[in-house]
Amino acid sequence: MSTTVAILGVGLIGGSIALALRQNPQIRIVGFDLRQDYLDKALNTGVIHAATTDLQTAVREAKVIFIATPVETIYPLIDQLSELSLAPDVIVTDVGSIKSKVVAYAQQRLPQGVQFIGGHPMAGSHKSGVEAASDRLFENAYYVLTPLAGTPQDGVERLTSLLTATRAKIVVMDPDEHDQIVGAVSHFPHIMAAVLVNQVARFNDQNEWYKRLAAGGFRDITRIASSSPRMWRDILLNNKHHLLKIAADWRNALDEIMAKVETADREQIEEFFRQARDFRDGLPERQKGAMQPLYDLYIDIPDHPGEIGRITTLLGAKQINITNIRILETREDVMGVLRITFRNQQELEKGEELLRYFDYNVYTLG
Ligand SMILES: NC(=O)C1=CN([C@@H]2O[C@H](COP(=O)(O)OP(=O)(O)OC[C@H]3O[C@@H](n4cnc5c(N)ncnc54)[C@H](O)[C@@H]3O)[C@@H](O)[C@H]2O)C=CC1
Numbered sequence: 001m002s003t004t005v006a007i008l009g010v011g012l013i014g015g016s017i018a019l020a021l022r023q024n025p026q027i028r029i030v031g032f033d034l035r036q037d038y039l040d041k042a043l044n045t046g047v048i049h050a051a052t053t054d055l056q057t058a059v060r061e062a063k064v065i066f067i068a069t070p071v072e073t074i075y076p077l078i079d080q081l082s083e084l085s086l087a088p089d090v091i092v093t094d095v096g097s098i099k100s101k102v103v104a105y106a107q108q109r110l111p112q113g114v115q116f117i118g119g120h121p122m123a124g125s126h127k128s129g130v131e132a133a134s135d136r137l138f139e140n141a142y143y144v145l146t147p148l149a150g151t152p153q154d155g156v157e158r159l160t161s162l163l164t165a166t167r168a169k170i171v172v173m174d175p176d177e178h179d180q181i182v183g184a185v186s187h188f189p190h191i192m193a194a195v196l197v198n199q200v201a202r203f204n205d206q207n208e209w210y211k212r213l214a215a216g217g218f219r220d221i222t223r224i225a226s227s228s229p230r231m232w233r234d235i236l237l238n239n240k241h242h243l244l245k246i247a248a249d250w251r252n253a254l255d256e257i258m259a260k261v262e263t264a265d266r267e268q269i270e271e272f273f274r275q276a277r278d279f280r281d282g283l284p285e286r287q288k289g290a291m292q293p294l295y296d297l298y299i300d301i302p303d304h305p306g307e308i309g310r311i312t313t314l315l316g317a318k319q320i321n322i323t324n325i326r327i328l329e330t331r332e333d334v335m336g337v338l339r340i341t342f343r344n345q346q347e348l349e350k351g352e353e354l355l356r357y358f359d360y361n362v363y364t365l366g
């Protein structure tokens with residue numbers, strides 16, 4: 001007998017959870033989204049088994065419901081769920097990047113018999129949408145669960161067992177502690193990345209060399225400024241309390257180091273960078289995950305117009321999804337290398353076989 005899981009919001013995170021869960025043939029995944037075109041894409045690429053834009057149809061038989069929509073939409077969805085007919089002992093969980101407000105809201109609004117367990121998979125991407133989803137997005141990442149005080153242990157165990165398919169490390173945490181820590185290690189850095197980019201953009205209005213020279217380090221530390229503005233707006237507004245405190249602390253720290261610069265305190269400036277380097281170098285490495293180019297295929301391409309379009313058309317015609325594409329080298333009259341990233345090993349192999357058939361020189365590394 002199969003178990004039905006409903007995914008509300010089939011985007012990057014909802015799609016990635018669906019892809020991980022559907023490796024288990026006993027699980028049937030129903031996707032719900034406001035956008036029919038996103039659902040069609042998810043169905044056609046095998047991310048979900050069934051799709052609907054009707055919430056009651058999506059959740060009626062579900063044993064577990066994942067709310068994987070932008071943070072501000074989690075509250076009205078909880079309200080809607082509280083009015084609908086749900087399976088007995090259903091677990092409702094979310095994937096929102098903030099936890100306290102959502103958990104408190106669910107506690108207030110959901111009826112008895114519904115077990116709400118807050119969740120936050122601590123991996124993602126600056127990309128959005130189901131086309132960027134991957135069954136290994138959460139591999140080796142932390143996945144925080146924030147059950148309510150009254151949630152039966154059995155519910156937490158059932159959800160943990162389901163989530164083993166994501167290969168994430170499941171941890172249970174207090175929602176406020178989660179918001180404080182994630183505020184410092186994820187939310188605030190996103191604000192800083194955007195502040196840095198906006199500052200350089202302003203300088204660039206006066207002198208376009210700013211943009212041209214902003215390669216290397218600047219690109220690295222501002223990668224996350226390419227994330228979804230709407231998603232980050234929601235996160236900031238829902239973690240206001242902690243972020244205001246972190247920002248005040250950051251301003252003090254900036255003033256302190258700039259005071260040392262002003263007085264040319266050579267030793268203390270060096271010490272400042274030493275401390276940062278030591279802590280940074282001691283951060284745990286994530287061994288594997290979607291951030292790494294796991295499913296990369298390299299293709300030699302003659303440098304003439306239309307080649308890249310031809311390759312993507314060939315893959316598209318066979319419904320082979322790509323999550324990234326990059327030209328690694330193109331110089332005039334020299335063979336270039338195209339790097340295409342696929343969502344999983346199976347799609348990579350299909351792409352490799354297809355392009356070989358069309359006489360491309362293709363290879364993988366490692
Ligand atoms: N993007 C990331 O790196 C991470 C995001 N999260 C959290 O995951 C959640 C989803 O984010 P993403 O997957 O990145 O977004 P996304 O934009 O890729 O996907 C969101 C999906 O929800 C749908 N949607 C929006 N409002 C809806 C509604 N009212 N009812 C049904 N569907 C609706 C959209 O059409 C879209 O398909 C957010 O709450 C975010 O805080 C958590 C960890 C990482």
Ligand SMILES: O=C(O)C(=O)Cc1ccc(O)cc1
Nearest residue numbers: 097121122123124125126224
């Ligand atoms: O792209 C990155 O580095 C991220 O920071 C991804 C991310 C975004 C939001 C989250 O709640 C968790 C992880």
